[in-house]
Amino acid sequence: MxxxxxxxxxxxxxxxxxxxxxxxxxxxxxxKMLTVEQAYKAMFYFLEHQYELTKSDEIGGLLGFMDWTLWSDSSTPADPAMWEDWLVAVKRAL
Known part of the structure; x- marks a missing residue:
């Protein structure tokens, strides 16, 4: 299971x-289609689950930079450069 x-x-x-x-x-x-923001959050949840399984410091650090809930307005990840990197990755995938 x-x-x-x-x-x-x-x-x-x-x-x-x-x-x-x-x-x-x-x-x-x-x-069903995801927005770019929803896809980012889905990736975050996936990595969060992997962190819970492995306790990997590398994944934990990445999650810290990616966390969308750090700021009170929840408008960007903790590290805004992560959003820019995500947009580049989305363009590559398309």
Whole structure:
């Protein structure tokens, strides 16, 4: 079983469909679009989960620079250069 988060039920494998419940969620999300900001936050949550699993200092440091909630207006990451780097990465991916 894969547990995707504290508040989420464990993801289980279904022998009938061959898809885990997590994969079925992915199929449902296939046609949805994320804004550039939402994609950044999704990456942050992914890295945050990896940090919780590994306690990697490198990932922890990166998360500190990326944290969107540091400023009271939540308008930019703690390090605004991270946002600029993210935009460059998005352009490369497109």
């Amino acid at each position: 894969i547990n995707a988060g504290v508040n989420n039920p464990p993801k289980t494998y279904s022998a009938e469909t061959g898809l885990s419940s997590l994969n079925r969620e992915v199929v449902k999300m296939e046609n």
